[in-house]
Amino acid sequence: MTKVARTTNPPAVPRGRVLPKYEFGGPPGAAAIVFGLPLLVNFWYFACNDKSGCPAPPLLDPRTLTWDKLKEDIPWPENGVSGFVNFKATFWLLVYYFVSLVLYRALPAHELYGNKLRESGKPLWYRFNAFHATVVQLAACAVGTYIYGADFVVWTFITDNYLQLLSASIILSYVIATWVYIRSFGVKPGNPELRELARGGHTGNFIYDFYIGRELNPRITLPLFGEVDVKAWLEMRPGLTGWILLDLAFVAKQYRQYGFVSDSILFITAVQSYYVLEGQYSESGILGMMDIITDGLGFMLTFGDIVWVPFLYSTQCRYLSVYPVQMGWVNLALVTAVFITGVSIFRLANSEKFAFRTNPDQPRFKNATYLQTKRGTRLLTSGWWGISRHINYFGDWLQSTPFTMPTGIAGYVILSAGSGIASHTTGGFTMLDGREVVQGDARGWGMIFTYFYSLYFGFLLVHREGRDDVACAEKYGEDWEKYKKIVKWRILPGIY
DSSP, X not given: OOOBOOOOOOOOOOOSOOOOOOOTTHHHHHHHHHHHHHHHXXXXXXXXXXXXXXXXXXXXXXXXXXXXXXXXXXXXXXXXXXXXXXXXXXXXHHHHHHHHHHHHHHSOOEEEEEEEOTTTOOEEEEEEOHHHHHHHHHHHHHHXXXXXXXXXHHHHHHHHTHHHHHHHHHHHHHHHHHHHHHHGGGOOTTOTTSOOBOTTSOSSOHHHHXXXXXXXXXXXXXXXXXXXXXXXXXXXXXXXXXHHHHHHHHHHHHHHHHSSOOHHHHHXXXXXXXXXXXXXXXXXXXXXXXXXHTOOOSHHHHHIIIIIIIXXXXXXXXXHTTSOOOOHHHHHHHHHHHHHHHHHHHHXXXXXXXXXXXXXXXXXXXXXXXXXXXXXXXXXXXXXXXXXXXXXXXXXXXXXXXXXXXXXXXXXXXXXXXXXXXXXXXXXXXXXXXXXXXXXXXXXXXXXXXXXXXXXXXXXXXXXXXXXXXXXXXXXXXXXXXXXXXXXXXXXXXXX
16 A cells, blocks of 8 residues: 655754643643543533433522432432442443454555654654444444344443443543553653654653653554554544444434434434544544644543543533424524534635645646745645634534534423423423423523533634644744734634
8 A cells, every 4th residue: 555755844853851831721730630521521421411400400509409419310320439330331342442443453544654753854654544444333333223223232331331431431541641651751762663752741740741641652563453553543533433322322312212313413413423424534634733743642632532522522412312302494404504614614724725735836826825934835825724824723613513503592300200291391301201301490501511512612722723823933933923914813803
């Protein structure tokens, strides 16, 4: 298979310990994230649940809130904290990762070189086939669903063991982050094994380096599987595919509970699946991302890839599996239009940038304007990239908003069977087991959970743009200041 060498070569920097240059609030911020995010994702599950409501009713009256009262209204394990983990869920989660490794090695792949490393000037070799791997897994699940319907064991296992799968994934993220941190001290001077430390990942502060990641591209050679780039593999495989599987499991759960599937959960599952599959289809694009070029592999990326993405991003489908919003054709058309607009901006802007970098002399750029830098590269100042310095980020955020919009003014309360309230309440539903789901006093409060993704993603993109601005300032020097005077807006013209 042909291997294509990429020519991008980040500027060389001196080897050795760098002066601390902290992000994310420095060591205190890193410590808060390392220990706080696992608590947050657990809170998300318990506070918006399928036992009492979203939010759980006791949370609506903080003045009378007690732990005993709250524990009665959340799916707290009968055997306490020890119930957060069980062997069965952990075993099958590891089997899932093993299958992903098998598919990584067995399926055809796109093989190419990445960016040249700062110290050696040599590129690392990558193997990409996440899209094919996900299609194979989804095809297997489709066959199982065709035979067993919504009771297919994969779907029931996921929803019945959600907390335990979440806990096992959190533990795995700590294990991987600890392993790569310890292993990073084996990086040798002179980079004989094409291993190097991330520029901002070896400050000497343990908690910060553990969080941000010390080694840039840790790799492992496994029997039968060969060499695996751990960061690239985690970035595009188990978490993203798991996101789709979680969504589908909640679709099946909705059908088991109501005997029908709502248009809202089908729409969100469809657009999120497209988002994942489109990203995996263009998997090699990660070689130009900050995650691969500058960030080390630490708790930040590990937890984000295998916990935050699948479990937090599937919150909307988890919500709709209990409260099946029906959008109707008009609302469906509106959210579809928003999604298509976002996708179009994102794809057109990125394709224009890629085409200009690949061959700026092609006819389509005959009338394009650009800034010639001292590095020899050109910065496009017309077309999409004349609108803002990261118009693609706006498109990315815009296409994510329909992930949340179908949940409407969210919030619900689950009542015991036979209350008769749902049949007399607009928007109320009765489950097949007789329980009734109404919005009641929870109406609007559920938006904290279902709309959090869009708010967080917007913050993430703004923060990433800031980090990118610093990186470009170091890369281009005074040329970057000239560029910013030409293209004044960061992401969204007139606003930011």
